[in-house]
Amino acid sequence: MLPFLEENKDLLRYSSFHTPAMARFFFELKEKQDIEKLSDIQRFAEKNNLPIIYLGSGTNVVFAFDIFDGIIIKNTIKGIEWGTNTVKVAGGELVSPLSLQISKTRKNSLFGKWIGLPGTVWGAIVGNAGCFGFEAKDVVLEVTIFDIKTKEQRILKNEELNFSYRHSILKDTPNWFLIDATFRTNLLSNNTTDPRTFRSxxxxxxxxxxxxxxxxxxxxxxxxxxxxxxxxxxxxxxxxxxxxxxxxxxxxxxxxxxxxxxxxxxxxxxxxxxxxxxxxxxxxxxxx
Ligand SMILES: Cc1cc2nc3c(=O)[nH]c(=O)nc-3n(C[C@H](O)[C@H](O)[C@H](O)COP(=O)(O)OP(=O)(O)OC[C@H]3O[C@@H](n4cnc5c(N)ncnc54)[C@H](O)[C@@H]3O)c2cc1C
Incomplete structure (x- = not known):
């Protein structure tokens, strides 16, 4: 047993559906150093024949079990580095506050459309989240992934992520942990309606x-x-x-x-x- 894994974790608050569920094992990545632990978890999972599921904010999942007989890994690693017309963001950052921040510094930013979109940067890229005609694929320049099996970091460019409707290559590559994503922030939208008004x-x-x-x-x-x-x-x-x-x-x-x-x-x-x-x-x- 790995000392940093939590056992019999109550998952009620971990999906936006708030249905009762538990996980046999649970781990929350809170800082960058935690990424190294993923390879240990992978080995532990293989040895004990346990499936691993990754979670951002859990706003696009249904926990269809009473007790998940495996390991749930949640990513809440934070970090934002601003560049000129770009921003590099850790996978555990929340999309909506980030979009609000970008929109404040740039009038009519395309990111304005993502204000109110629940979930993490990670979840948004994995599922090519989109609304009001704007998808992750439109603004992702590149992402850094950690290959849990080989322990190597790689940079993948937008074209390599195979984005399509609510899909990216990251959905099919569970060994790739998304460390961060770099977005371009200088694209503008000609629609100035506040998406929060539409959503509400x-x-x-x-x-x-x-x-x-x-x-x-x-x-x-x-x-x-x-x-x-x-x-x-x-x-x-x-x-x-x-x-x-x-x-x-x-x-x-x-x-x-x-x-x-x-x-x-x-x-x-x-x-x-x-x-x-x-x-x-x-x-x-x-x-x-
Ligand atoms: C009120 C409401 C409104 C919404 N509106 C929209 C909308 O307008 N547009 C839209 O696109 N979505 C919408 N969604 C859905 C959701 O917000 C998005 O899909 C969001 O991007 C999910 O992010 P998350 O961090 O919650 O991901 P999670 O729900 O935690 O995970 C999403 C999926 O990614 C998988 N995953 C995560 N990491 C990995 C990995 N490394 N490898 C493989 N799989 C992985 C998870 O297992 C899961 O299948 C809405 C949700 C709610 C609750």
Whole structure:
């Protein structure tokens, strides 16, 4: 057993859905030196046949287990280095305060669109987060990754990250830990609406993971769910938001089981009525 691993960790606060869950082992990276411990954790995991899951702020995940029989690693490493028209940011920094800071120094910055986007820099790059027509891929210059297996650091340029809709190469390379990302900060937006005003009018607050399903090509998952009449639909403590049908909200101490039942109902109804298959945008984390 590694002395720095926490055992039987309560995960309630570690996903934005706030469903009850525990992890057999848990580690939080708080400073750069902690990155070296990842190789020990990897070896420990291999020896004991335990899966590893990485987490930023947990705003795009469903913990679909009572006790995760593996290791959850959370990244909260902070650090910001300002350059001329660039900023180098540690993976554990939060996107929204960073975007606010950038927007204060540069009027009409493209980063203004990310104000109010929950989650870490790490999560945003892994999933190529985006809103209002602006995605991580538009501003990432390069990232530094630590290869947990070889213990080497590498710099990957934007083109090497294979960005696509809510996806980057980092989703398929669990041995690569994102240390930091360098963004360009001089791109401007011609839309000056404050995204927080838009979000507060069109998206629900509370315990949610944001859009639950990916939008099918040329369509919107929210529109389809609305059309099949599932707005307001509730299973246990979780309902489909009346404000935005692609948002599931845990407003009555629901569990992951409620979320998964609701997911299956939505998928079935949309398949039946539109012959369209919906796929989750949120990552459903299950025991193997
Ligand atoms: C109210 C609300 C509104 C939202 N609005 C938007 C929006 O407008 N646009 C949008 O794109 N998203 C939106 N989201 C979803 C979420 O904010 C983003 O996906 C965010 O970028 C996730 O960041 P995170 O740090 O919370 O990542 P987490 O949820 O902690 O992790 C995200 C995923 O990345 C994986 N991951 C993390 N690190 C690694 C790694 N090293 N290797 C492999 N996998 C890894 C995790 O396992 C998980 O699958 C919203 C969420 C909420 C709650």
């Amino acid at each position: 009018g069109k998206q629900p607050g509370g315990f949610t993971c944001g859009s639950f399903f990916r939008n099918p090509p040329e369509d919107s998952a929210g529109r389809l769910i609305d059309q099949v009449g599932l707005k307001w639909h509730r299973i246990g403590g979780v309902k489909i938001s009346e404000l935005h049908a692609n948002f599931f909200v845990n407003d009555e101490k629901g569990s992951y089981r409620d979320i998964l039942i609701l997911r299956d109902i939505v998928k079935e109804k949309v398949r039946e009525m539109f012959k369209i298959e919906l796929y989750e945008e949120a990552r459903i984390i299950e025991n193997r």
